[in-house]
Each structure stands twice: as structure tokens, then as C-alpha cells.
Amino acid sequence: MNRQPQTSAREIIVAEAIREVVSELRLVDVADYIAYIRLEHYANLSDIVESAAELYFMPGTLRFGHGGEVDVGWSGEPTVNLDLQLRPKGATIYFTLNMSALKAGVDIGYVALDDPSPDPAENTRYLASALQESRIRRTEPLDF
Template sequence: MRSTQYSQTRESIIAAHMSEVIRDLRLVDVADYIAFIRYELFANIADIVNSATELHYFPQTLQFGHGGEYELDWDRHPRIILDMEFRNMGVYAYFRVLIDAEGSQIDLNHITFDQASKSPTHNTERLALAFEDARIPGSPRQATG
């Protein structure tokens, strides 16, 4: 997706809501992710993602998108890239989570809104509201900042 001021803001919103999920994803050894991706055992990754999201989000709102990659070479730390899908309140976001030793990053690929507003700012607010609405009430939340 072409980067705009709105896509950067939307990536920040997603990153803030993904922080505890990414923290849980990092509990799995990077070698396991590499093996699962290399041998196309994506159901195993889906199970890991489901376990990481089930404490924080209602079922079927945030899930693994059934694709992933890894970057591994001699000159840097390994990086895991997982496709993710978010669906709630007429907001559909398709993004990638990039995880490495340095931290994590969100790369928003595509986002659509049912009955989209002509105002990108309003649509961005809908994304934030949809993520808040998808959260399980009382779920543990990691401080962001």
C-alpha cells in the first residue's frame, strides 16, 4: 500500500493494539517460526496466533492470514513476517507483522470500510473504534508509550 499520512496513522493504531499480541508471539522460538514457514505448516502458526489473540480479542476479529515469510542471512538477526487480518464493525484490515530482535513493525497492506466516509480522518477513527470494540472487556492490556 502506498504510504500516506493516513496509512502511517493507521499503522500506529494497529501497532498500539497489537503490542500485547506481539509480546505473546515472541514467546515462541524464532527457529519454530522458520521451520513452520519453510515447510508451509501454516496451521501451526494459526494456532500460535489464536493463542496469542484469544485473551485480548473476540474470536474471528483478529487472526492469522495464512501466509508468512522469514528473512535469514549471515549479516543480521532473523525476521519473521506474519500476514494478519482484522475484521470488525465493517472495518477490514490486512497487514503484516514484522518481528525481529530489534522489535516489531506493522505494514498495512489493505484496508476497506463498509459504507466508507468521504473523510479519511473519520475512517481512521472507525479503525481505532473497531479495534477497541473487538477487545474482550477486562482483557489484560500492556501499557503503550
Template sequence: MKRTQYSLARVEIISSHLAEVINDLRLVDVADYIAFIRCELFGNIADIVNSATELTFHADTLTFGLGGEYSLDWSSTPKVMLDLEFSNMGVNAYFRLTLSGEKSEIDLHHIRFADTGRTPADNTALLAAAFNNARLPQLTAPE
């Protein structure tokens, strides 16, 4: 997706809402992701993503997009790229999450808004509202 002020704000919205999910996805060994991708066992990755999202998002709002890649060679840190899909309140976002030892990145591929005719700023606000609405209430520990 072409970088604009709106796409940068939208990536920031997605990134901020995925922090807990990314932490959970990092609990799986990178070798397992690479093996699943290499052997095209995408159902296993879908299960991992579902497990990572079940405490943060309502069911079926953030899912694995059944695609992924990896980068592994002798001179760099391994990278795993997972296609993810978000769907809630008429907003569909398709993006790639890249996990590496140093950082994680979101590459936003496409966003579809069911209600067309809004301004880009309104659409960005709708994306933020859709993510907020998709999140489960966080439980707090008893004191």
C-alpha cells in the same frame, strides 16, 4: 500501501492494539516460526496467532492471513513476517507483522471500509473504534 498522514495514524492504531499480542507471539522460538514457514505448516502458525489473541480480542477479529516469510542469513538478526487480518464493524485491515530481535513493525497493505463515502479522518476514527470494540475487557487482579 502509500505512506500518508492517514496511513501513519492507522499503523499507529494497529500497533498500539497489538502490543500484548506481539509479546505473546515472541514467546514462540523464532526457529519454530521458520520451520513452520519453510515446511508450509501455516495451520500451526494460525494456532499460535489464535492463542496469542484469545485473551485480548474477540474470536475471529484478528487472524493469521495464511502467509508468511522469514529472513535468515549469517550476517543479520532473523526476521519473521506474518500476514494478519483484522475484521470488525465493517472494517477489514490486511497487514504484515515483522518480528525481529530489535523491534516489530506493521506494514499496512490494505484497509476496506464497508461504509464508503466517509472522509479519510472518519475512516481512521472508525478503525480505532473497530479495534476498541474488538478488544475483550481486561480483568484486574483482586486486591
């Protein structure tokens, strides 16, 4: 697939938007991800993603997509790849979240806008704004 010039900027926007969710996803043991992905228990993965996202995004904004992969070998650290969808108002972003022990990354596959502009930079600004609007705003700190 040919990468578009605006893809890198959009991946940074998505990565920043889900940074806290990724921290929550890392609380799940990697063995659970391995089992759920290998056994195709995608409903469990969907529940994990929804639970991780519920503190940060409006319901339905971040969803598990249609699959995932794990790269586990005898040497090196495991890598978990989850297909996810971000659905802020007016847009859908299909991407893969790649997580390992010390780093995470985002690879955007496709961006669908309800009302796209002919200017890709304007569309990128819209995505950033839409993601910001879909976040849950807290007026008081959480008590745990």
C-alpha cells in the same frame, strides 16, 4: 504501491492495538516460525496467532492471513514477517507484522470498510474505535 496519507496513522493504531499480542507471539521460538514458514505449515501459524490473540481480542478478530516470510542469514538477527488480518466489526485490515529480536512493525496493505465515509480521517477514527470495541474487557485481574 502508493501509500495513502492516512496509512501511517492507521499503522500506529494497529500497532498499539496488537502490542500485547506481539509480546505473546515472541514467546514462540524463532526456529518454530522458520520451520512452519519454510515448510508451509500455515495451520500451525494460524493456531499460534489465534492462541496469542485470545486473551486480548474477541474470537476471530485477529487472524493469520495467507503467508509469511523469514529473513535468516549468517549475519544479523532473524526477522519474521506474518501476513495478518484484523477484523473488528465493520472493517478488515490486511497487514504484515514484522518481528525481530528487539523491534516489531506493522505495514498495512489494505483497509476494507463495510460503510466507508468520504472523509479518510473519519474512517481512521472509526478503525480506532472498532478495534477498541473488539478488545476483551476484564473486570478482574487474571490469576496465573
